[in-house]
Amino acid sequence: MARRLLGTRLVRILDGARLSGIISETEAYMGGDDSASHAFRGRTPRNQVMFGPPGYAYVYFVYGMHNMLNVVTGEEDIPWAVLIRAIEPQEGIDTIRTRRNGRNGLCNGPGKLCQALGIDRQLNGWDLTRGQRLWIEAGHDVAEADIRTSPRVGIDYALPEHRNLHWRFEYVPEQSKRR
């Protein structure tokens, strides 16, 4: 699912305006089998949405200032999720620029895109399949050759066997042609 979400369009309605971008970077988190996952040690108040059905948003707050958006992908009781790490802004770019307040990069980081689109914990548990407020829709096809994989970011606390899994996926168009 982390691969398949690349190229799809993340849409947010904020103050009646449509903001969107093409998902360009994701990470997979595999629940109880993955010590990098918030769900590794079982259900807690924070991570309970991940244990619910797929298609819902798991939004949490870290570092005292950043919200992170995940898509729950596992069936009920299987707490798999995909972290949305970056989007390529498409619609509402002026609003996004204003919301980012001139800082570096518009949506090239999980905290940045949440700030840009006004995504916070109020959307934790939001149904992403209903086409309201926040959802994901078809975008464009992504060739396998244009996907780069690498280790996940910021999970030094995970067990060694999970730390170096290439579960980060980036859509890098034209990568195949550059070499």
Added chain:
DNA sequence: AGCACGATGCTCT
């Protein structure tokens, strides 16, 4: 271009 660090608040032990 690449570190180091502080900000800042919540979550879980």
Added chain:
DNA sequence: GAGCATCGTGCTT
């Protein structure tokens, strides 16, 4: 009380 699925600034190369 420790540490966090980060970002921006400010400094060094």
